[in-house]
Amino acid sequence: MPAHRYTDVYTRVDVPLADHDRRWPTRRITAAPLWVPVDLRDGNQALAEPMDPERKRRLFELMVRMGYTEIEVGYPSASQTDYDFVRLLAETDIAPDDVTIVVFTPARRDLIERTVESIRDVRNPVVIHMYAATAPIWRDTVLGKDRDELREMILAGGRDVWELAGHLPNVRFEFSPEVFTLTEPDYVIEICDAITELWQATPARPVILNLPATVEVATPNVYADQIEYMDRTLARRDGVILSVHPHNDRGTGIACAELAVLAGAQRVEGCIFGTGERTGNVDIATLALNLYTQGVDPMIDFSDIDEIRRTVEYCTRMEIHPRHPYVGDLVHTAFSGTHQDAIKKGMAEHRARARVEGRSEREIAWRVPYLPIDPADIGRTYDAVIRVNSQSGKGGIAYLLEAEYGIELPRRLQMDLSRRVQQYTDTTGDEVTARDIWGIFSAAYLSDADDRAVRLTAMHLDEAAGRTELTLQVDGTESHSTHQDAGPIEALAAALHAHEMPVEILSLHQSSMRSRADADALTILEYRTADGSAWTAGRDRSSLTATLDAVIRAANADAGARTAVAP
Structure with a gap:
């Protein structure tokens, strides 16, 4: 030049x-x-x-x-x-x-x-x-x-x-x-x-x-x-x-x-x-x-x-650029996984400091990574702070599910779900919304196969006697069992073990979903597999039913995996 x-x-x-x-x-x-x-x-x-x-x-x-x-x-x-x-x-x-x-x-x-x-x-x-x-x-x-x-x-x-x-x-x-x-x-x-x-x-x-x-x-x-x-x-x-x-x-x-x-x-x-x-x-x-x-x-x-x-x-008659400082549509939005993780942690720390100081979040000093200004101060909500595309990571995905549905994902599940969302965005090339992520989550961890090997068809809990009675349907055949001094989850695990369908629970997380006026309970369960561990979930108005449902899903997933590798 x-x-x-x-x-x-x-x-x-x-x-x-x-x-x-x-x-x-x-x-x-x-x-x-x-x-x-x-x-x-x-x-x-x-x-x-x-x-x-x-x-x-x-x-x-x-x-x-x-x-x-x-x-x-x-x-x-x-x-x-x-x-x-x-x-x-x-x-x-x-x-x-x-x-x-x-x-x-x-x-x-x-x-x-x-x-x-x-x-x-x-x-x-x-x-x-x-x-x-x-x-x-x-x-x-x-x-x-x-x-x-x-x-x-x-x-x-x-x-x-x-x-x-x-x-x-x-x-x-x-x-x-x-x-x-x-x-x-x-x-x-x-x-x-x-x-x-x-x-x-x-x-x-x-x-x-x-x-x-x-x-x-x-x-x-x-x-x-x-x-x-x-x-x-x-x-x-x-x-x-x-x-x-x-x-x-x-x-x-x-x-x-x-x-x-x-x-x-x-x-x-x-x-x-x-x-x-x-x-x-x-x-x-x-x-x-x-x-x-x-x-x-x-x-x-x-x-x-x-x-x-x-x-x-x-x-x-002129549009404002989406990256225009402060006012653009995307200036408070993070797609990058590292940015999302830092913002998510910063927002959580900000809420925690507000609770410790006994003041509202708008009253305490603003110190959140990557956000030089609190979006709420200029009339913005937190909904658009984190958005997910193919450049995003587990932090952004977890943030959107928590912000929209109230679901707090365990860290190891964040990694598993992130892999599934990444596959989706790589295939479509699209940005994903919280609703899209919930759909991917549901398909991965809440889906029901029509040919489930095992179903829980009845349960009676006699607290006075310390006894739990279960009816399982295994491969189309019902069986009844009684379990003394065992709660519902322990009883179900024992009944499944008796049918050579053991479910070893590694971790269990419960939260309340905000997707309805009357919130549902969501149980997220990590269980042991031959290759390590896997995740499943259960959802119901009752937290107990949601947990039992998650255990049954784990049993069916494990049974399906064994069938797939059988000679």
Whole structure:
């Protein structure tokens, strides 16, 4: 590939920070920045089918419910739909009083006039966001202006904004030097300081300086250096809200945003799930939930993430990738056997700690392998945490049976059942559900042959006399036996032994199935065979009947095995 065509002259701007003088590498994020979703403007511009008014309103109302307090709602000078939506906010009460409305405009007087007209009589706090491209290649190729000419164009736009809206008490101002990442640092400082002076930035009426990675062109540490340099160099810093707007061209937009906050950014613009031009704007959901997994309140409500996803997918007509962080269908799902085993053990340990501490599972610290977040915290159930395909192991199979049916499998049986499930998935190539696994289990350990060699047709237990009476049907012939000082299981074993059909029980496990409102008892039995051991099971409303049934099944299986190898 012709890598020589790309040079770091294009992909990097040197930041004048002294060596070893960075502050951001040693910092930690301890509080959420101000999140500003731009789905209705930047995200909307990236859609093959831009949102109609109904979709814009639905997405706006979702953002309000989630707790966003500042929302960029459109580009009213460029789109009649956006203009009408801003007017809708002015003329109705769908925007709560504490939500700040942001409108976007280029640095051009006629478009600024249209923008200011759109916010007429808006009761909410308003931010007028003016932008202009400042990077050399944009200056030379797109705008045809040198540094001085562009500076004057930007300040002229700033003066127009101040003239038309500076007197409005509910209006503040934002400026973006577009493609900040490729603009010379001294030039950005020069323009930003001139703008904050023009707009009279003070702590009481701060100006937002938004520093976008309009095109992501360098590693995240470079962006962090650029933001730290601005944070340390800007005039009137206490009257400035330092904002960032990363895109994701290199796939590191989230890292850029996180490092930018460490470097001094107080505000982050992005889209709920990263919708935007090219590879997208930065993903606010991932950023916010990254903080959440570090014990920091993200200040946005993602407790019903599936409803948020459904709304965003409807409004944008774009599906969320199944492996998208936090929200994708498969992000809390393990197919790998080793992952499943670790998750199963971690979930069991989590439940045990909750019992020991006498608190609910939602109250104690979350420490489960492979799951950085408790799925329940974002409205997910545990049903989809473990799913089984040909890559899965015994842990996942056992987890699904326990989660769906309440059955706890002995470890050695997990290995036997896993082999059978593996044969099924290798043959079909399909994922298997808990219901499929139960079907495989039933066929292997609960099936009844029509020609059973032995059946238990009657049993009478005389507890007072300590006597058990049995009636067996062996190869079609009934026989009765009485067993003194023997319980039902011992009596059945003795009767089978007398018919040369011994069943040596190695282990016996009982559980209650949750497949019905009235749970059935399930007995799982391991018995000795000529080759080692095997498994069978019994199921009934009575645990005793279920156990007797399992013993009879073992006897028939062993008899069938002997018949199969007889000369």
